[in-house]
Amino acid sequence: MDKIIVEGGRSLKGEVKIGGAKNAALPILVSSLLADGENTYHNVPKLQDIESVKSLLSHLGAKIESEGNTVRIDASGLCNSEAPYDLVRKMRASVLVLGPLVARLKKARVSLPGGCAIGARPINLHLKGLAQLGASIELNHGYVEASAERLKGNDIYFDIPTVTGTENLMMAAALAEGVTTLRNAAREPEIVALANILNKMGAKIKGVGNSVITIEGVSALHPVTASIIPDRIEAGTFMVASMLTGGDVTITDCEPDHLRGVINKLKITGADISVEGKSIRVKGGQNGIESVDVKTLPYPGFPTDMQAQFMVLMSVAKGLSIISETIFENRFIHVSELKRMGADIIISGNSAVIKGVPMLSAAPVMATDLRASASLILAGLAARGTTEVHRVYHLDRGYEAIEKKFAALGAAIRRAKE
Ligand code: EPU
Numbered sequence: 001m002d003k004i005i006v007e008g009g010r011s012l013k014g015e016v017k018i019g020g021a022k023n024a025a026l027p028i029l030v031s032s033l034l035a036d037g038e039n040t041y042h043n044v045p046k047l048q049d050i051e052s053v054k055s056l057l058s059h060l061g062a063k064i065e066s067e068g069n070t071v072r073i074d075a076s077g078l079c080n081s082e083a084p085y086d087l088v089r090k091m092r093a094s095v096l097v098l099g100p101l102v103a104r105l106k107k108a109r110v111s112l113p114g115g116c117a118i119g120a121r122p123i124n125l126h127l128k129g130l131a132q133l134g135a136s137i138e139l140n141h142g143y144v145e146a147s148a149e150r151l152k153g154n155d156i157y158f159d160i161p162t163v164t165g166t167e168n169l170m171m172a173a174a175l176a177e178g179v180t181t182l183r184n185a186a187r188e189p190e191i192v193a194l195a196n197i198l199n200k201m202g203a204k205i206k207g208v209g210n211s212v213i214t215i216e217g218v219s220a221l222h223p224v225t226a227s228i229i230p231d232r233i234e235a236g237t238f239m240v241a242s243m244l245t246g247g248d249v250t251i252t253d254c255e256p257d258h259l260r261g262v263i264n265k266l267k268i269t270g271a272d273i274s275v276e277g278k279s280i281r282v283k284g285g286q287n288g289i290e291s292v293d294v295k296t297l298p299y300p301g302f303p304t305d306m307q308a309q310f311m312v313l314m315s316v317a318k319g320l321s322i323i324s325e326t327i328f329e330n331r332f333i334h335v336s337e338l339k340r341m342g343a344d345i346i347i348s349g350n351s352a353v354i355k356g357v358p359m360l361s362a363a364p365v366m367a368t369d370l371r372a373s374a375s376l377i378l379a380g381l382a383a384r385g386t387t388e389v390h391r392v393y394h395l396d397r398g399y400e401a402i403e404k405k406f407a408a409l410g411a412a413i414r415r416a417k418e
Contacts, residue, residue, distance in 0.1 A: 022050070029041065034221045038072055062074060099170075101146075152178055154180055156182050161185060185213045187209055202218055295323075296326055317356040325352075
């Protein structure tokens with residue numbers, strides 16, 4: 001297993017190029033199951049989660065070739081309708097195959113993902129929606145067993161806007177008979193990206209990016225060539241890093257429009273931010289970091305996937321701030337590690353009250369989930385001394401070569417074997 005060693009105290013300077021979005025790539029690679037023939041996807045990030053979804057798709061019978069950041073998937077040989085526990089437990093997003101498998105093979109047997117470090121994360125809304133499309137659903141031995149001769153369009157209301165739930169049902173409804181309306185649908189850019197690709201495959205989806213999506217089912221889709229949108233969370237992580245270290249970093253190949261919530265909060269902290277085309281330049285303020293309250297919300301609100309990174313920034317800001325997490329019930333697991341580095345944080349319910357300290361102090365810390373891992377690296381960049389972040393396999397699930405990108409910006413950071 002690897003660890004990351006960070007020596008803190010250097011200002012980051014230079015340019016960093018953002019890769020394809022993990023959370024767009026995952027459903028898009030899965031959407032290849034919806035058509036016969038070879039799909040080509042460019043700008044696919046090289047991540048552990050992408051390897052996991054590729055293993056799952058090939059287990060289901062798809063042929064996959066990868067070269068650099070291009071992945072080709074041909075699901076003409078789709079024959080297996082079972083996503084086993086061993087593959088699903090590695091990555092919850094595996095549940096995205098449920099809708100496409102029922103639509104294509106008339107049945108699916110997908111392991112229930114179970115809880116995870118950041119919350120219970122049930123999939124009841126995926127299942128309820130699929131049932132409303134006419135699938136019969138049973139839970140047996142830890143598996144969801146779903147079947148339908150042909151799914152039928154319906155009017156579906158999500159109690160909570162769920163990202164992968166919206167994606168799962170959008171894929172299922174694309175091949176259903178008749179019109180499906182998804183209400184209170186999630187509006188994340190990754191959902192828009194998936195819908196654009198489904199439409200390119202011949203689907204008839206309207207309204208994405210709004211909370212009401214209509215999908216007119218078609219009888220078949222065809223393969224496509226497409227590119228994955230930039231990762232807004234990777235971009236946001238580097239933006240925070242620049243501010244945190246009093247740096248001057250230009251984040252290139254990103255989509256500033258997807259980052260409005262983060263840009264807005266960072267400006268309040270005193271960051272000097274300029275946006276030009278697909279680049280964002282973030283200069284750390286001369287007067288330290290101002291504190292600001294943050295509440296995570298579904299898009300276009302402030303993303304929960306940036307909460308841990310922002311908490312590090314607030315840990316060394318002037319004064320008090322309150323960060324409220326409204327999406328996941330247990331997404332403060334990084335707090336105890338940050339406290340070991342000298343952060344002054346008190347948790348009360350779903351809020352964290354953070355009293356900025358002048359400096360964090362390096363310590364050995366343990367990564368617990370993907371974004372928490374990124375926050376510990378950020379803390380290490382800002383701390384006095386050398387921080388060792390253990391269990392970085394969480395980090396490799398969602399950030400491509402993050403230590404190399406930070407090193408190129410002047411950070412003293414390296415990966416080592418435990
Ligand atoms: N929820 C339910 N029932 C459901 C589905 C969701 O109660 O059937 C609840 C969840 O427990 C949560 C809320 O609804 O409290 C929102 O969860 P959502 O379903 O939107 O999350 P997700 O689709 O499982 C995706 C991302 C996460 C990101 C969240 C929120 C992917 C593959 N994952 O998860 O990304 O945090 O949306 O934006 O797209 C990450 O990349 O580190 C990550 C965790």
